[in-house]
Amino acid sequence: MAPYISILSFLVILASIQGICAVDYTVTNTARNTPGGIRFDKEIGSEYSRQTLVSATNFIFGIFQQNNVADRKNVQKVSLFIDDRDGVAYTSNNEIHVSARYINGYSGNVKNEITGVLYHEMTHVWQWNGNGQAPGGLIEGIADFVRLKAGYVPGHWVKPGQGDKWDQGYDVTARFLDYCNSLKNGFVAELNKKMRTGYSANYFVDLLGKSVDMLWRDYKAKYGN
């Protein structure tokens, strides 16, 4: 009886440790009967999507250099929904919503495209936002920087050096952050760490010794723009 009890208590302890560390992921296709929902089930699938949420999370912890649980946002559950709605995708309260209409209308490798979208949206779950003070363009740029580093760049993205302002967002800001990261490996991780409690444009000076406007000029000059 005694060995049985100790094995049982070991399992209980193990389960509670995993309960502390593990994130729960769910995938729900609420658009099952629409063309996009049918295409999702056929060409992407719930199990692949769930695995992608797990892989994206591990990848993001790597990019953000968050090796300890204490460095990460405290999130227990992430839910993905495929919904019959317009747009591409959005994330709110650790819920990722992807448009079934977008899936239906996408021409090309839709599995690859949605994988990239999930890396972007999952970044929103885990990134710090400067307590709400960081520019929206920077938040979106970091999400696309993760997508870039994961190797899911879509064909419609701008090329390096293109764009009008550093905080234009999305691909433009992602390319710029990639340049900044090339000046100092781990720059984006450090920037995200600083954004845990607030935001200041001076973070660029702190980390790279130049103002963000000067960095943007250097970046444009490097590509002859």
Ligand SMILES: [Zn+2]
């Ligand atoms: Zn976004």
